[in-house]
Amino acid sequence: xxxxxxxxxxxxxxxxxxxxxxxxxxxxNFTYTKGGADLLERMFRNPMxxxxxxxxxxxxxxxxxxxxxxxxxxxxxFDAIEPYLENTDTRSRLSHADNNLERKxxxxxxxxxxxxxxxxxxxxxxxxxxxxxxxxxSMEKSSAGSSWDEEMVVIKTLLSEPDFHKLYQQxxxxxxxxxxxxxxxxxxxxxxxxxITRLLSYIYSLDVYISVxxxxxxxxxxFPSALDANDHRVELVNxxxxxxxxxxxxxxxxxxxxxxxxxxxxxxxxxxTFMKSLGIALYLAxxxxxxxxxxxxxxxxxxLLTTINLADNLNMGFxxxxxxxxxxxxxxxxxxxxxxxxxxxxxxFRGTNVKDACEATIAIVGAFAERxxxxxxxxxxxxxxxxxxxxxxxxxxxxxxxxxMEGTKPLYTYQLEKGITSDRHGMIIIQNEKIIDILRNxxxxxxxx
Amino acid sequence: MASNMDxxxxxxxxxxxxxxxxxxxxxxxxxxxxxxxxTGGGEKLLDEMFHHPLTDPDLIxxxxxxxxxxxxxxxxxxxxxxxxxxxxxxxxxxxxxxxxGSFFQVVxxxxxxxxGLRTEFEQLIKGLxxxxxxxxxxxxxxxxxxMEDPENPLKTEIxxxxxxxxxxxxxxxxxxxxxxxxxxxxxxxRDHHLRNSLAKELKKVLQLVYNLDVYISVxxxxxxxxxxxxxxxxxxxxxIKANNCRHIAIENGVGNPVLIDxxxxxxxxxxxxxxxxxTFMKSLGTTLYLAxxxxxxxxxxxEFSVKDGVYTxxxxxxDINQGYxxxxxxxxxxxxxxxxxxxxxxxxxxxxxxFKGTNVKDAFDATLAxxxxxxxxxxxxxxISTHIVEVGETLQQNGHAGVLFRYMPTEVIDGKPxxxxxLRTGISSDRHGMVIIKNEKILEIxxxxxxx
Numbered sequence: 001x002x003x004x005x006x007x008x009x010x011x012x013x014x015x016x017x018x019x020x021x022x023x024x025x026x027x028x029n030f031t032y033t034k035g036g037a038d039l040l041e042r043m044f045r046n047p048m049x050x051x052x053x054x055x056x057x058x059x060x061x062x063x064x065x066x067x068x069x070x071x072x073x074x075x076x077x078f079d080a081i082e083p084y085l086e087n088t089d090t091r092s093r094l095s096h097a098d099n100n101l102e103r104k105x106x107x108x109x110x111x112x113x114x115x116x117x118x119x120x121x122x123x124x125x126x127x128x129x130x131x132x133x134x135x136x137x138s139m140e141k142s143s144a145g146s147s148w149d150e151e152m153v154v155i156k157t158l159l160s161e162p163d164f165h166k167l168y169q170q171x172x173x174x175x176x177x178x179x180x181x182x183x184x185x186x187x188x189x190x191x192x193x194x195x196i197t198r199l200l201s202y203i204y205s206l207d208v209y210i211s212v213x214x215x216x217x218x219x220x221x222x223f224p225s226a227l228d229a230n231d232h233r234v235e236l237v238n239x240x241x242x243x244x245x246x247x248x249x250x251x252x253x254x255x256x257x258x259x260x261x262x263x264x265x266x267x268x269x270x271x272x273t274f275m276k277s278l279g280i281a282l283y284l285a286x287x288x289x290x291x292x293x294x295x296x297x298x299x300x301x302x303x304l305l306t307t308i309n310l311a312d313n314l315n316m317g318f319x320x321x322x323x324x325x326x327x328x329x330x331x332x333x334x335x336x337x338x339x340x341x342x343x344x345x346x347x348x349f350r351g352t353n354v355k356d357a358c359e360a361t362i363a364i365v366g367a368f369a370e371r372x373x374x375x376x377x378x379x380x381x382x383x384x385x386x387x388x389x390x391x392x393x394x395x396x397x398x399x400x401x402x403x404x405m406e407g408t409k410p411l412y413t414y415q416l417e418k419g420i421t422s423d424r425h426g427m428i429i430i431q432n433e434k435i436i437d438i439l440r441n442x443x444x445x446x447x448x449x
Numbered sequence: 450m451a452s453n454m455d456x457x458x459x460x461x462x463x464x465x466x467x468x469x470x471x472x473x474x475x476x477x478x479x480x481x482x483x484x485x486x487x488t489g490g491g492e493k494l495l496d497e498m499f500h501h502p503l504t505d506p507d508l509i510x511x512x513x514x515x516x517x518x519x520x521x522x523x524x525x526x527x528x529x530x531x532x533x534x535x536x537x538x539x540x541x542x543x544x545x546x547x548x549x550g551s552f553f554q555v556v557x558x559x560x561x562x563x564x565g566l567r568t569e570f571e572q573l574i575k576g577l578x579x580x581x582x583x584x585x586x587x588x589x590x591x592x593x594x595x596m597e598d599p600e601n602p603l604k605t606e607i608x609x610x611x612x613x614x615x616x617x618x619x620x621x622x623x624x625x626x627x628x629x630x631x632x633x634x635x636x637x638x639r640d641h642h643l644r645n646s647l648a649k650e651l652k653k654v655l656q657l658v659y660n661l662d663v664y665i666s667v668x669x670x671x672x673x674x675x676x677x678x679x680x681x682x683x684x685x686x687x688x689i690k691a692n693n694c695r696h697i698a699i700e701n702g703v704g705n706p707v708l709i710d711x712x713x714x715x716x717x718x719x720x721x722x723x724x725x726x727x728t729f730m731k732s733l734g735t736t737l738y739l740a741x742x743x744x745x746x747x748x749x750x751x752e753f754s755v756k757d758g759v760y761t762x763x764x765x766x767x768d769i770n771q772g773y774x775x776x777x778x779x780x781x782x783x784x785x786x787x788x789x790x791x792x793x794x795x796x797x798x799x800x801x802x803x804f805k806g807t808n809v810k811d812a813f814d815a816t817l818a819x820x821x822x823x824x825x826x827x828x829x830x831x832x833i834s835t836h837i838v839e840v841g842e843t844l845q846q847n848g849h850a851g852v853l854f855r856y857m858p859t860e861v862i863d864g865k866p867x868x869x870x871x872l873r874t875g876i877s878s879d880r881h882g883m884v885i886i887k888n889e890k891i892l893e894i895x896x897x898x899x900x901x
Contacts, residue, residue, distance in 0.1 A: 325885055326889075329894065332895045336896075336897050352836075352882045353805075353836025354808075354812060354836060355809070355838075356836075356882025357882070359882065359883055363892055364892070367892050367896055368895060370895075370896065381808050382808060384810075426804070426807045426808065426810075426811025426812070427814050427815060427818075433780055433781070435784050435819065436818055438784070439791055442791025442793065443791065444825055445827060445828045447828060
C-alpha cells in the first residue's frame with residue numbers, strides 16, 4: 001500500500017518545487033547519471049509506509065556515508081550507453097563482414113554516424129563493467145557484513161559472467177578496434193543484455209545512495225529510526241527548515257497523550273516555517289532519508305497531508321472558506337478509514353469570519369482529538385478556540401511561537417513555548433500608528449443639517 | 450468655482466484595483482465595459498476621463514447632459530473607422546513646413562512615381578482622399594445636427610468646424626470624389642492646406658471627432674445596459690442618494706437603495722460570507738466613481754454632493770516582500786485613510802472586513818475604536834463591513850449617533866443557504882460557516898458515523 005499524500009502537500013512542502021527553483025528534491029540531487037536522478041525522483045514520489053523497508057534503505061545510505069565512497073564512473077559513459085542499449089534492432093548489430101573498404105572510407109570522411117554511436121555505446125558499457133569490477137573489489141572488505149553485502153553478492157555474480165572475463169584481463173584501453181567492438185556489441189546488446197541492465201540498475205542505486213549520503217554528511221542531517229506504527233509516536237529534536245540560511249531549530253514530541261498540537265502565534269512569528277520543517281522531516285523520514293534535525297524517532301504513518309498555502313478557486317465559484325471545508329473533508333475521510341495520518345493545517349478557517357472560524361475550529365479540532373491514532377498540527381490566530389478546547393481535552397498540546405515587544409518593535413524568537421499565546425499586539429500596533437489620535441485631532445466640520 | 454475645476458479627484462491604486470476601474474486588458478473592468486470607441490484617440494480620451502474624475506458639479510452635469518443628449522438622439526458615428534484612421538495617419542505624418550517644402554515633397558513623389566516607385570505617391574493620394582471623404586461626411590453630419598437642433602451641446606465646436614469647412618482653402622471639398630484626377634498644382638495646394646496651413650484647425654477637428662466618439666459609444670453602452678445619469682450637487686449638501694444601486698458588471702444584479710448624509714454618515718454593514726456585502730460595497734464605490742465622471746451608472750434617481758475622493762479597502766493584500774503581515778497591511782491602510790479624513794477632505798470611505806487578519810478581541814477593539822472615530826467626520830461618508838456583530842451592538846448601546854445599521858440577509862431553506870441580496874435594517878448575526886460544515890457532514894466523517 002502506498003504512502004498517502006497529494007499535490008497540495010508536495011507543493012506546500014516544496015518537495016519538487018517549480019522548475020529550476022530550490023526544492024527538497026534538488027537539495028538531495030547530486031546524482032551523476034540520469035538513471036540515478038530518475039531513481040531519486042521515484043523515491044521522492046513514493047515514500048514508504050513499512051518500517052522494515054524504511055530502515056533498510058536508511059541503513060544502506062548510512063553505510064555509504066561511513067564508507068565515504070565517491071562515484072567511480074564517468075557520466076559521459078552513461079550518455080553514450082542509453083541510446084545504444086535502447087536500440088535492440090538486430091540489423092544494427094556490428095558484424096565482421098561490414099568491416100569493408102566502404103566503411104573505412106566513410107569513417108575517413110566522418111559520415112558513419114551510426115557506427116560511431118554504436119562504437120561509443122560499446123565502449124561505454126565496456127568501461128562501466130571494467131570500472132565496476134575494480135570498484136567492487138576495492139570495497140569488498142568494507143562491505144563485508146554490512147547492509148550493502150546482500151547487493152554485493154548479486155553484483156559480483158553478475159560481473160563474473162565468463163564472457164566478460166577477457167575484458168577484465170587488460171588495462172582499460174582508449175579505444176576499441178572494429179573487431180573488438182563488433183564482438184562486445186554482440187555480448188552487451190544481445191546475449192547478456194539482461195545482465196547489463198541489472199548491473200546498471202545497481203549503479204543507479206549506488207549513484208543515489210552516494211549522492212544522498214554526501215548531502216547527509218555535508219549538512220549534518222541525521223537518520224531517523226522508524227518505530228512500530230502502533231506506538232503512534234513522533235519525536236523530533238531540533239528540527240529545522242533545510243532551505244533557510246539561519247534556521248532556528250525546535251523540538252517536539254507527539255504521542256497519543258498529545259496527538260493534537262494547537263499552535264498559535266502572531267503572523268510573522270514563524271508558524272508556517274515550523275510546520276513546513278516538520279512536514280519535510282516527516283516526508284524524508286518515510287523515504288528512509290536523512291532529515292534536518294538532531295534526532296528523530298517516528299512511528300510509521302500511512303500518509304501525510306498538509307494544508308499550508310491553500311488557494312481559493314474562484315473560477316469554480318469556491319470561496320476560500322469552502323476550499324478549506326473541502327480540504328478538511330478530504331482529510332476527514334482518510335482519518336475516518338482508520339488510517340494513521342499525519343495532518344498539518346495552517347491557519348485553519350482563515351477564510352471566514354472569526355466567529356464561524358472559532359466555532360468551526362473547536363468542532364473540527366475536537367473531533368480530530370478523538371482520533372488518537374492520527375496526529376494533527378493545527379495553527380490558528382483564533383486563540384479563543386484554544387481556551388475552549390483546553391477545558392475539554394487532555395490530549396491537545398498547546399504550543400506557541402512568541403512575539404516579544406521591544407518598545408514598539410515586535411521581535412520574534414522562533415522558539416516554541418508551551419501554552420496559548422496571549423500576544424495581542426493588534427491594538428498596540430494601532431496605537432503605535434496613532435490612528436485614533438490622528439482622527440481625534442483632525443479638522444472636523446460642524447454641519448447643520 | 451474656478452479653484453474647484455483644478456481640483457483632482459483623489460483615489461489610489463488600491464481603490465482602482467478593488468473597484469476594478471481601469472484595467473485596460475481586463476474584460477470586466479469598468480473601462481472595458483465602456484470602451485466601445487471606434488478611434489484610438491477616442492479610447493485615449495476615455496482612458497483620461499477614467500483617470501481624472503471631476504470635482505466640479507457644473508462640469509459633471511454638463512458632461513452627463515451631453516451623454517444623455519446623444520443617447521436620446523441615438524446618433525451614430527458618422528465616419529467609417531478605416532477612413533478615419535487613414536485621415537489620422539495622413540494628418541499626423543507631416544508634410545513640408547512651408548509651401549515650397551510641400552511642393553518639393555510632392556514633386557519628389559511624382560518623380561519617384563515616374564520611375565515606377567508608386568507606393569509613396571499612392572499613399573499620399575489615398576490619405577488626402579480619405580481626409581476629404583471624412584471631412585465631407587462630418588460636414589453632412591454636423592450640418593444636419595445644427596439644422597435639427599441649433600442649441601445642441603456641441604454647437605460651439607461644430608460652428609468652428611463649419612467655418613473651417615467653408616473656408617476658401619477648402620472650397621474644393623464639396624465637389625471632391627476619389628475617382629477624379631488631380632493635377633500637380635491641385636495636389637500640392639490641397640496637401641499643403643490640409644497638412645500645413647490648416648494643421649492646427651484640423652487637429653481640433655480630430656479632437657472633436659474623438660469627443661464625438663466617446664459621447665456616442667458611452668451613450669450606446671448606457672442604452673444597452675439600461676443605465677441612468679446622476680445629478681451632481683455642491684459638496685456642502687453632504688448627500689449620497691440613489692435607488693436600485695447595482696453592480697454594473699453583473700447582469701441582472703439586484704439593486705439596493707442608498708441614503709447617506711451628514712446626520713447619518715456611517716453605514717455599518719453585516720451579513721454572512723456570501724450574502725453580498727462586498728458586491729454591495731463595490732456597487733456603491735463604482736457608482737460614485739462613475740458619477741464623478743459624469744458617466745451613466747447602474748443606479749436610479751441618483752443625487753450626490755461631489756466628494757474630494759474615494760478610498761476603498763476591499764481586498765488588501767499582505768505584503769510579504771516588505772515583511773508586512775496582512776494585519777499590518779490593513780493597519781497601514783487605515784492610517785493612510787485616517788490622515789486623509791483628518792485633513793478635512795470630503796471623502797467616501799469603504800472598508801470591507803476590517804482587521805480580519807487578527808484575533809477576535811483585537812479585531813473587536815480595533816473596529817469599534819476606528820468606527821467611532823471616523824463617524825465624527827460628518828462631511829465624509831463611511832461604509833464599514835464586519836463579521837463582528839458585537840461592534841454594532843456596542844455602537845447601538847453607546848447610542849452612537851449617525852450610524853446606519855444594515856445587513857445582507859441569508860435565508861436557510863431546507864438546510865441550504867440562499868441570498869436575496871437586498872439590504873435590511875439592523876445587525877445580522879447570520880453565520881452559516883457551521884451550516885456548511887454540517888452539510889458536508891465532516892464531523893460525522895471524522896467520528897466514523899458516516900459511511901464514505
